[in-house]
Amino acid sequence: MKATVIGIGLIGGSLALEMRKSKRFTEIYGVDESAEHGKQAVQLGLVDEVLPLSEGLNRADVVVLAIPVNAIVRMLPQVLDSIHPQTMVFDTGSTKGAICKSVKQHPNRGRFVAAHPIAGTENSGPTAAFNSLFQGKVNIVCEKEMSDEDALQLATQLFASAGMRTVFMEPDEHDRHLAYVSHLSHVSSFLLGQTVLDIEQNEKHISMLAGSGFASTVRLAKSSPAMWAPIFEQNREYLSQALQEYILHLQRFQYHLMKGNTHELYNIMLQANEIRRILNGIPNTINEKTLVS
Amino acid sequence: MKATVIGIGLIGGSLALEMRKSKRFTEIYGVDESAEHGKQAVQLGLVDEVLPLSEGLNRADVVVLAIPVNAIVRMLPQVLDSIHPQTMVFDTGSTKGAICKSVKQHPNRGRFVAAHPIAGTENSGPTAAFNSLFQGKVNIVCEKEMSDEDALQLATQLFASAGMRTVFMEPDEHDRHLAYVSHLSHVSSFLLGQTVLDIEQNEKHISMLAGSGFASTVRLAKSSPAMWAPIFEQNREYLSQALQEYILHLQRFQYHLMKGNTHELYNIMLQANEIRRILNGIPNTINEKTLVS
Numbered sequence: 001m002k003a004t005v006i007g008i009g010l011i012g013g014s015l016a017l018e019m020r021k022s023k024r025f026t027e028i029y030g031v032d033e034s035a036e037h038g039k040q041a042v043q044l045g046l047v048d049e050v051l052p053l054s055e056g057l058n059r060a061d062v063v064v065l066a067i068p069v070n071a072i073v074r075m076l077p078q079v080l081d082s083i084h085p086q087t088m089v090f091d092t093g094s095t096k097g098a099i100c101k102s103v104k105q106h107p108n109r110g111r112f113v114a115a116h117p118i119a120g121t122e123n124s125g126p127t128a129a130f131n132s133l134f135q136g137k138v139n140i141v142c143e144k145e146m147s148d149e150d151a152l153q154l155a156t157q158l159f160a161s162a163g164m165r166t167v168f169m170e171p172d173e174h175d176r177h178l179a180y181v182s183h184l185s186h187v188s189s190f191l192l193g194q195t196v197l198d199i200e201q202n203e204k205h206i207s208m209l210a211g212s213g214f215a216s217t218v219r220l221a222k223s224s225p226a227m228w229a230p231i232f233e234q235n236r237e238y239l240s241q242a243l244q245e246y247i248l249h250l251q252r253f254q255y256h257l258m259k260g261n262t263h264e265l266y267n268i269m270l271q272a273n274e275i276r277r278i279l280n281g282i283p284n285t286i287n288e289k290t291l292v293s
Numbered sequence: 294m295k296a297t298v299i300g301i302g303l304i305g306g307s308l309a310l311e312m313r314k315s316k317r318f319t320e321i322y323g324v325d326e327s328a329e330h331g332k333q334a335v336q337l338g339l340v341d342e343v344l345p346l347s348e349g350l351n352r353a354d355v356v357v358l359a360i361p362v363n364a365i366v367r368m369l370p371q372v373l374d375s376i377h378p379q380t381m382v383f384d385t386g387s388t389k390g391a392i393c394k395s396v397k398q399h400p401n402r403g404r405f406v407a408a409h410p411i412a413g414t415e416n417s418g419p420t421a422a423f424n425s426l427f428q429g430k431v432n433i434v435c436e437k438e439m440s441d442e443d444a445l446q447l448a449t450q451l452f453a454s455a456g457m458r459t460v461f462m463e464p465d466e467h468d469r470h471l472a473y474v475s476h477l478s479h480v481s482s483f484l485l486g487q488t489v490l491d492i493e494q495n496e497k498h499i500s501m502l503a504g505s506g507f508a509s510t511v512r513l514a515k516s517s518p519a520m521w522a523p524i525f526e527q528n529r530e531y532l533s534q535a536l537q538e539y540i541l542h543l544q545r546f547q548y549h550l551m552k553g554n555t556h557e558l559y560n561i562m563l564q565a566n567e568i569r570r571i572l573n574g575i576p577n578t579i580n581e582k583t584l585v586s
C-alpha cells in the first residue's frame with residue numbers, strides 16, 4: 001500500500017514513522033504547504049517523497065489528514081471528492097464535531113474514518129516527530145457506523161500497531177470531554193504564562209526563580225497557536241463552559257484566601273488531591289523527547 | 294559537626310542526604326512529629342537517629358527547619374531560644390516575610406539564615422526524598438546582613454555542595470516573585486484538577502481521555518495541602534494579586550472565545566509562546582524521580 005500524509009508535523013510525522021515501522025506500506029508520501037517542512041520531512045526520513053496535493057491523493061491507498069482542524073474542515077470534502085474509490089482517509093484532529101459535520105452528506109463518507117489519537121507534546125513541525133509518541137495512548141474514533149468496514153479496520157489496525165487502544169464515541173461527547181481534559185489545560189497554561197510574562201517586564205530576575213512546578217504547569221504555553229486557535233474556535237461552547245467553571249473555582253479560592261479561611265483552602269486542596277486517581281489512569285507520556293525542550 | 298533536621302520529608306530528607314554526602318557531618322539527627330515518618334527516615338538512611346526536639350537541639354551544631362511555614366513561624370523563636378551560642382539554624386520555607394519577621398528582634402537572630410531552596414516535587418514525606426533534588430537549582434537567602442558571617446557561610450556552602458547557586462533578596466521581594474512563579478502555578482493546578490473532578494462525577498470515562506498535557510498541568514494538584522495552605526495564608530496579598538491578574542486574563546480569553554475573535558486568541562497564544570525564553574532559563578527539573586509518580 002501507499003500512504004500520503006497531509007501535514008508532516010508532530011502528529012503526521014510521528015504517524016509516518018509508525019506506518020513505516022508497520023511494513024504495510026511500500027511508499028509514504030508527504031504533502032505540506034511549507035516547502036521547508038517538506039524538505040525536513042524527507043531529510044528526517046519521515047516520508048519518501050514530497051508531492052503536490054493532487055499527486056499525493058492520486059497515488060495514495062491511504063490518506064492521513066494531520067493539519068489544523070480548520071484546514072481539515074476545509075480540505076476534507078475536497079479530498080473525498082478527489083480520491084480513488086478504494087482509497088481510505090482518516091484525520092487526527094483534536095475536535096470531531098465540525099469535522100464530522102463537514103462530510104456528513106458526502107457520497108464518499110464511508111471512505112473516511114474520524115479519528116483523534118490523543119497524543120502530543122508542546123512541540124511542532126517535522127523535527128518534533130518521533131517514534132513511540134502514540135505508545136500506550138488512546139485513539140478515539142467517532143461515528144464508526146458511518147465508515148466502511150475496511151477503512152475502519154485499517155485505521156484501527158494502524159493505530160494499534162502504533163501502540164494505541166481505539167475507543168468509539170460520538171463527536172459531541174468527544175468534544176465535550178476534550179474541552180475539560182485537554183483544551184482547558186492549554187488555556188490555563190497559556191494564560192499562566194502570560195500572567196508571569198506581564199510581571200516579568202518589570203521584574204527582570206523572575207525567570208531565575210521559576211522551578212520545576214512552574215515549568216510543568218506552563219509547558220503547554222509553548223504549543224502552536226496555529227494549531228490551537230482553530231480547536232478553540234470549533235469547541236467554543238464546551239470550552240467556554242469549562243473555562244467558566246474553572247474561573248468560578250479560582251474566584252472561590254481567592255475569596256477564601258482573602259477572608260483568611262485557611263481551613264477552606266486546605267479542604268479544597270485535599271479534594272483536588274483526588275486527581276491522583278485520574279492521573280494514575282493516564283499512561284506516562286512525559287518521555288525523553290518531551291524533556292529535551 | 295552534628296546536624297538536626299526538623300521535619301524529615303521531601304526537602305528535609307533530601308537535604309539530610311546531601312549533608313551526609315558532603316562528609317562534614319558525623320551525625321545527622323531527625324526530629325519529626327510523625328513517629329511513622331521518623332521510623333521511615335531511619336530505615337531509608339536519611340538520618341542516623343530520631344530524637345525528641347529538645348535533645349535534637351541540644352546535640353546539634355546545625356539545625357535545619359524543613360516544616361510547613363506556619364510551623365516555622367511558631368517554632369523558630371523557640372529554637373533560637375534553646376540553642377547553644379554557636380549553633381547555626383536555617384529554614385527552607387517557601388515564604389520569607391512572616392518567617393523573618395518572627396525573629397527580627399530575637400537576640401540570637403544572627404545564628405539564623407533565612408533560606409529557600411527552590412526545589413521540590415508534588416510528593417511529600419520521607420519516601421519522597423532523594424539525592425540530586427537540588428542539583429542545578431537556585432537557593433534564595435533573605436536578610437543576609439542579619440545573619441552572622443559563619444552561619445551565612447556554612448548555609449551557602451551546604452547548598453552549594455548540594456548543587457545550588459545562592460541568590461540574595463529581601464523577604465518582600467521574594468514573596469512577591471514567588472507568588473507569580475510558584476504559588477500561582479499551584480493554585481491553577483489544584484483548581485484545574487477540581488474542575489475536571491467535578492465533571493468526572495457524571496462522566497465516568499473522562500480519565501481515559503486525559504493525555505500528557507493534562508497530566509503536566511495538574512501534576513501539582515497532588516501536592517500536600519498541609520504544606521501549601523500555610524504558604525498561601527502567609528503570602529495572601531501577593532498571591533491574591535497574581536490570582537486576580539490570572540483570572541482577568543482567563544476572562545479576556547473567554548470573551549474573545551465567545552465573540553469568535555479567533556485572531557485575538559491566536560495573538561494571545563503567540564505572546565504566551567514567549568514563555569519559552571523563561572523556561573529555557575530554568576534548569577531541567579523534571580527528573581527520573583518525578584516521572585515515577
